[in-house]
Amino acid sequence: MIFDLRGEPEMDTVTGILYSMVDGNYKRLKSIVANMSQEEIDYKGPDQKCNSTAQLLKHLAYVDLTWVYRIKDEVMPLALEEKYGPILDENNQLPQLKGISLDVLLNDYDDVISMIKSLCYQLTDKQLNQLVDYKNGNEATIKWGIWHIADHNRYHQAHITQLRKWFSQS
Numbered sequence: 001m002i003f004d005l006r007g008e009p010e011m012d013t014v015t016g017i018l019y020s021m022v023d024g025n026y027k028r029l030k031s032i033v034a035n036m037s038q039e040e041i042d043y044k045g046p047d048q049k050c051n052s053t054a055q056l057l058k059h060l061a062y063v064d065l066t067w068v069y070r071i072k073d074e075v076m077p078l079a080l081e082e083k084y085g086p087i088l089d090e091n092n093q094l095p096q097l098k099g100i101s102l103d104v105l106l107n108d109y110d111d112v113i114s115m116i117k118s119l120c121y122q123l124t125d126k127q128l129n130q131l132v133d134y135k136n137g138n139e140a141t142i143k144w145g146i147w148h149i150a151d152h153n154r155y156h157q158a159h160i161t162q163l164r165k166w167f168s169q170s
Helices: 013-033 038-042 053-072 078-084 102-122 142-169
Strands: 131-133 139-141
Touching: 013 053, 013 102, 013 142, 038 053, 038 102, 038 142, 053 078, 053 102, 053 131, 053 142, 078 102, 102 142, 139 142
Parallel strands: none
Antiparallel strands: 131 139
16 A cells, blocks of 8 residues: 555645545544444543543534535535534533444545535635635634644544543453
8 A cells, every 4th residue: 555645636736635634534533433332432431521432523524514614615504504513512512422323423424525525626726825714713724724624633533542442441
């Protein structure tokens, strides 16, 4: 196997490199969570105070979906907001989840990754420098947003890996 940051055919060069980071990290995430039992997906750490893998997967899908609509400069449709959101509950925590299968979580996330791929086919390298609203009144380039999707996914992979370690020791 050869690892590279080669983009998809017909994607602009830099856009393709950024998309390959998203795709590579998503594939790695899927390998990390492969074959998890429902009990392990819902496990919240030894003190039951951590976010579960289910919560983290849903969170990642929602944040990535938010970036899709941010980059498109469109409001996320209410149906998608209801399916994937909210980002936080009334206690400012990731919403509680229990009993949602890995297949459902990954199928939903697959749909978001497909949207990112489709969006990247439409973007030119020149458009990557455009600014989009981020949060708290800040702005970000589209280039940074796509990089952030990949980086954020990798960040939570570490949490899921730690949850798996704890679960195997319990």
